[in-house]
Amino acid sequence: MSDLVGQKGSRTRAEDNFRLTMAQLNPTVGDLAGNAQLAFDAWQEAREAGADLIMLPEMFITGYQVQDLVLKPQFVRDAMAQIGALAARVKHGPAMAIGGPQSKDGQLFNAYYLLDGGEITSVGHKHELPNFNVFDEVRHYTSAPLQGPMSVRGVRIGFPICEDAWHEDVAEAMEESGAEMLFVPNGSPYFRGKFDVRMSHMVARVVETGLPLVYLNMVGGQDDQIFDGGSFVLNKGGALALQMPLFDQALSHIDFTRTADGWRAVVGEITAQPCTEEQDYRAMVEGLRDYMGKTGFSKVLLGLSGGIDSAIVATIAADALGPENVRCVMLPSEYTSRESLDDAGEVANLLGCKLDEVSIAGPRAAVTEALAPLFAGLDEGLTEENIQSRLRGLLLMAQSNKFGEMLLTTGNKSEVAVGYATIYGDMSGGYNPIKDMYKTRVFETCRWRNANHRPWMMAPEGTVIPPRVIDKPPTAELRPDQKDSDSLPEYEVLDAILEMLIDEERSVAECVAAGFDRDVVKRVEHLVYISEYKRFQSAPGPRLSQKAFWLDRRYPIVNRWRDGS
Known part of the structure; x- marks a missing residue:
């Protein structure tokens, strides 16, 4: 030339x-x-x-x-x-x-x-x-x-x-x-x-x-x-x-x-194009990496429960920032199983991340005592469950403030959609890497990451999320023997309905015509609408679909309309 x-x-x-x-x-x-x-x-x-x-x-x-x-x-x-x-x-x-x-x-x-x-x-x-x-x-x-x-x-x-x-x-x-x-x-x-x-x-x-x-x-x-x-x-x-x-x-x-x-x-x-699973995962890794770098943070922490959502978030964070810049915290209560403690420990060990443990038993006893005069004679229920979640959020945010680590929140799109998350509790944090990923895709992504490693991933290759974490029934562990399916339809059903109602803007009648029970569809629709105020206050996260919560889907918080079809 x-x-x-x-x-x-x-x-x-x-x-x-x-x-x-x-x-x-x-x-x-x-x-x-x-x-x-x-x-x-x-x-x-x-x-x-x-x-x-x-x-x-x-x-x-x-x-x-x-x-x-x-x-x-x-x-x-x-x-x-x-x-x-x-x-x-x-x-x-x-x-x-x-x-x-x-x-x-x-x-x-x-x-x-x-x-x-x-x-x-x-x-x-x-x-x-x-x-x-x-x-x-x-x-x-x-x-x-x-x-x-x-x-x-x-x-x-x-x-x-x-x-x-x-x-x-x-x-x-x-x-x-x-x-x-x-x-x-x-x-x-x-x-x-x-x-x-x-x-x-x-x-x-x-x-x-x-x-x-x-x-x-x-x-x-x-x-x-x-x-x-x-x-x-x-x-x-x-x-x-x-x-x-x-x-x-x-x-x-x-x-x-x-x-x-x-x-x-x-x-x-x-250059060959990677598969959809890899593109989604790369988007989550790059999204977190740039959000951190461009806002001036270098380290993160997250609550590691032993469940699949926090495990995949820890993995994304370790791949984006390096395991040495990711600190995991287990916050057990009397409802936390030995299995969850072991699973959280194994995830942190496989990733090479530090794991700390802070019990919420003492703070929970103090809050229970403080509220006892007001709550006397009333049955325990959702309020007490949410206190546990909010105590975890408080303790994690305190550590974030003290150590200068950004707190990651770990709710998947299914939970964010129906409000199966506690505002000022497990929703606390500065960024949510899986905010636009339905639970069923979380399962698929965990299996994909265990089987694949790329040069842009900073965490170890091989199995980093134990199969037991992927396969066990999801639970918030806020009461004895609790399972997500006690409060929600099975995730295969829930996600299919959510994709029709949210991503495709389908009607209730169309969901029913697709084979879903009308009462279940109406309940899911109700949960989506009443949870808008939570999403309004939720952490940002990477956009993976054309109907991500925030700019793609802008709904009023106050809304009495419901689909009667």
């Missing part, structure tokens, strides 16, 4: 060749200087590789999503200033395309900047603003008119920004106004099966326009959203020319050659 190198590190492109560097990187929301440095470091590698252009994801300078932070004018001014300064830094070398906000004529745009020769040479604006699921872009930005391509070293490139590429008219307008290729910058968060959805839309754009297409996505966790990368390049007709890995930060250099039939990408590395 020596014939492409110009003076002072700049590039003069050979007429029929174009080299692109795709920067699949992990920005941090609000770290404007840090994100600019990530972009500059990648630009230096692109320059060494002889690239004509380095491309970064949507809203990279600010991180994504910024939500209402972008409505603060000074934040936008600071972001634009960083892009201006970055343009000066990348004067001698490849052009850079990078996402960020732009305030112009009293309007705010989700913008994509082209930096070349020390200047901002072009700025494109997003036309299609997503306003569904986790997206509120209509709230934040102005929809721009349809736009044409930008000229990059003599090549006309259309830059449809993320959602723009999901709509035929945007790509069509760019093609009709002279675009020779489509480069799509994205901030596309993960949900189960998302990659196939993206691919089908992008293939459609390639077939419709007859142009090659680059799909660049970011990676990393931001609150509940996990950006999974998986960037790729398609040639005319939809043939895959490059496939980058899911979840990993990476740079890929890809060459395009002008042919009699237009530009064509030279086929590069095609």
